[in-house]
Amino acid sequence: MVFRFWLISALVSGGSSQDGSCKAGEQCNGENTYGPNDVPKERPRNPHHLFPYDIFGEAAMPFLDEIMRTEITHVQQYCMFPPYPWSLVGYDNLISHDLLHSAPIEGSFAEFGVGEGGTSIYFARKAKMYGRKFLSVDSFAGLPKPTESDNQYFLEGDYGPPKGVDNHKAFLELVDRMDVNDTVTVVKGFFGDIAIPDDPAFEKFAFVHLDSDLYQSIYDSFMKIWDRVVPGGFVIVDDYFHFVQGPARAVTDFFRDHVGEPPVLFVLPVHAVLIVKGMSPCPKNAQAPVGKSSRPDWGEGATATRPAFTRALDGNFYSFQALRSIEALHRTVEVSVARVTAEYEERRQKGQPVHELERVRRNAESFLGFLRYPATAPQSSVDLYRYLASMEDVIDLQEAYDCRAGGRQTKNEINIDRDRSGPSNIVNAQPSEPLASE
Ligand SMILES: C[S@@+](CC[C@H](N)C(=O)[O-])C[C@H]1O[C@@H](n2cnc3c(N)ncnc32)[C@H](O)[C@@H]1O
Numbered sequence: 132m133v134f135r136f137w138l139i140s141a142l143v144s145g146g147s148s149q150d151g152s153c154k155a156g157e158q159c160n161g162e163n164t165y166g167p168n169d170v171p172k173e174r175p176r177n178p179h180h181l182f183p184y185d186i187f188g189e190a191a192m193p194f195l196d197e198i199m200r201t202e203i204t205h206v207q208q209y210c211m212f213p214p215y216p217w218s219l220v221g222y223d224n225l226i227s228h229d230l231l232h233s234a235p236i237e238g239s240f241a242e243f244g245v246g247e248g249g250t251s252i253y254f255a256r257k258a259k260m261y262g263r264k265f266l267s268v269d270s271f272a273g274l275p276k277p278t279e280s281d282n283q284y285f286l287e288g289d290y291g292p293p294k295g296v297d298n299h300k301a302f303l304e305l306v307d308r309m310d311v312n313d314t315v316t317v318v319k320g321f322f323g324d325i326a327i328p329d330d331p332a333f334e335k336f337a338f339v340h341l342d343s344d345l346y347q348s349i350y351d352s353f354m355k356i357w358d359r360v361v362p363g364g365f366v367i368v369d370d371y372f373h374f375v376q377g378p379a380r381a382v383t384d385f386f387r388d389h390v391g392e393p394p395v396l397f398v399l400p401v402h403a404v405l406i407v408k409g410m411s412p413c414p415k416n417a418q419a420p421v422g423k424s425s426r427p428d429w430g431e432g433a434t435a436t437r438p439a440f441t442r443a444l445d446g447n448f449y450s451f452q453a454l455r456s457i458e459a460l461h462r463t464v465e466v467s468v469a470r471v472t473a474e475y476e477e478r479r480q481k482g483q484p485v486h487e488l489e490r491v492r493r494n495a496e497s498f499l500g501f502l503r504y505p506a507t508a509p510q511s512s513v514d515l516y517r518y519l520a521s522m523e524d525v526i527d528l529q530e531a532y533d534c535r536a537g538g539r540q541t542k543n544e545i546n547i548d549r550d551r552s553g554p555s556n557i558v559n560a561q562p563s564e565p566l567a568s569e
Contacts, residue, residue: 170493173486174524181474181488182467182495183401183525190466191216194459199223202256209249209305209547217400219253221457222367225405226257226338228456236363238263238337243322243352244369245269246290247545248302250340255311264332265311268318268325268352271299273542275321280346281377283538284531289344293544301547322351327359336360342369346377353385362409372402372519374531382406383447395440397453398515400460401522405453412440412448441510449515452506461502468495497521 178184192200203216210219240258242251245267255265273291277284292298299319306315316333318325322343327333336359341352349368360366370378382404386393395412396404440448454460475488498521501514519526533539 171486171490173484174490175487177524177528179491179524181471181491182464182498183522185467185470186460186463187212187216187525190463191220191459194462195220202253205256205309206249206253209247209252211246211249215249217457217460218367218369218403219250220459221399221453222254222338222340222365222405223257224457225365225453236337236361238335238359238361238364239266239332240264240338241266241268241333241336241356242340242342243268243356244341244343244348245271245302246342248305248547250342251302251315252305252309252311254338254340255306255315256309259311259314263314263337264330265315266318266328266333266336267302267306267315268320268322269299269302270321271297271302271319273544274343274345275348277345277375277377278347280380281375284373284375285344286537286539286542289543290545291542293546296546296548298545298547305547322348322355325355327355334359335364337364339364339366340369341367341378344370344373344375344378346381349378349381350385353381353389357385357389357408360408364408366406366408367399367403368406369403371396371404372526393446393448395448395450397450398518399454401525404449412442441512441514443512443515445515451501451504451514451518454518455502455504455506461499464495464499464502468492468499471495491524494521494523 175181192203195203199220203219206219207215210216240254240263242254242265245251246269248267251265251267255267258265271292273288274285276287299317303317306312306317316328316330318328336356339352339356339360341349343349343352353366356366368378368382371382372379382394382396392411392413394406395410396406399405440450443449471488471492475485475492478485478488497517501517501521530539
């Protein structure tokens with residue numbers, strides 16, 4: 132009630148405005164005005180060449196070390212956008228600095244959901260560097276039928292091969308060409324049906340990338356690997372923030388059914404989350420509510436019941452620590468902010484409209500501010516939405532708006548064997564050519 136009274140007073144008394152002549156909530160120059168921080172209504176056509184698109188292509192390269200640059204270039208044409216390049220850079224960062232560095236976590240690496248193969252090859256080469264083995268699992272026939280736990284988006288057979296193409300064979304050849312045939316074991320089949328190979332190397336996993344888009348696929352792959360992931364090991368779930376919502380629901384259900392408490396979700400660009408086995412969102416000494424209070428004790432110390440990670444409005448516990456630790460991402464976004472600012476100023480000086488650039492610039496600046504936000508400063512249950520809002524242009528790219536019954540009619544096919552000599556569709560695509568998206 133107090134809140135509502137405050138809101139009405141604010142509206143009645145009017146608010147400040149950008150130029151002082153327009154009051155918040157009034158008509159001004161034929162348009163409604165809302166306040167000094169209203170969002171410009173104009174948006175550039177997607178995809179475009181500025182933030183966030185410009186951070187996904189070559190832009191990261193100057194800030195990567197030579198090994199990572201070479202390795203990424205190796206697989207670029209076999210990767211989808213995203214996870215390329217930030218998932219590769221981000222996970223590599225985590226593997227090198229956290230997983231294998233001071234107290235190495237034992238176990239092999241794996242990917243469930245190979246797609247065009249680039250991510251598997253990238254991490255297989257990393258595994259080889261550290262003397263680990265790698266398991267790649269895929270139907271090589273595309274997605275199974277979505278279930279009622281998936282929102283309308285994907286079609287059965289999406290990411291399958293075109294007629295007459297054998298992606299399994301093509302992937303085996305790629306493994307050979309990329310010099311990881313002594314490291315990679317490939318299993319062909321649907322996750323619910325396959326068995327993890329009876330090989331001592333695959334009794335334990337340190338790093339598993341789950342990239343399979345659908346509820347049942349993610350749930351089934353968790354069932355296959357979770358017990359083999361060692362404490363401290365990493366499981367990454369791609370497409371967690373995706374219109375399909377199946378992967379997110381699968382994580383919730385799996386952790387409720389088999390772990391007993393929700394995981395801590397480390398957000399990674401754009402829509403992936405990392406789960407560290409054994410990490411709990413709640414302190415071990417959590418206390419039940421005391422006395423007559425129906426509320427938990429929010430004090431710190433031995434009696435604390437406050438979760439160590441802030442709970443978001445969707446009920447999950449997110450951390451942005453892994454995202455914020457990617458130095459190359461900070462540098463790349465700084466360049467992106469400078470780029471959009473320069474274009475904005477140039478247009479303004481020429482008297483050209485700037486509103487759509489204003490919006491892009493704000494998103495770029497917000498994201499940079501989000502990256503720089505200190506871990507020790509207060510966290511909020513809507514931080515996740517701050518992160519997602521700044522990425523709006525790249526999120527809105529996806530085919531979520533198809534109103535036809537059953538959605539999109541044509542399957543997205545992939546052909547690992549195709550001629551890759553033409554221009555890549557990943558790097559800095561021009562507005563006229565849509566990017567390949569997951
Ligand atoms: C988006 S693609 C993976 C992209 C790839 N990880 C990358 O980084 O480029 C999804 C893959 O998951 C596979 N897949 C999905 N559900 C599956 C299931 N239940 N069993 C086997 N493969 C599945 C599809 O065949 C497809 O190749």
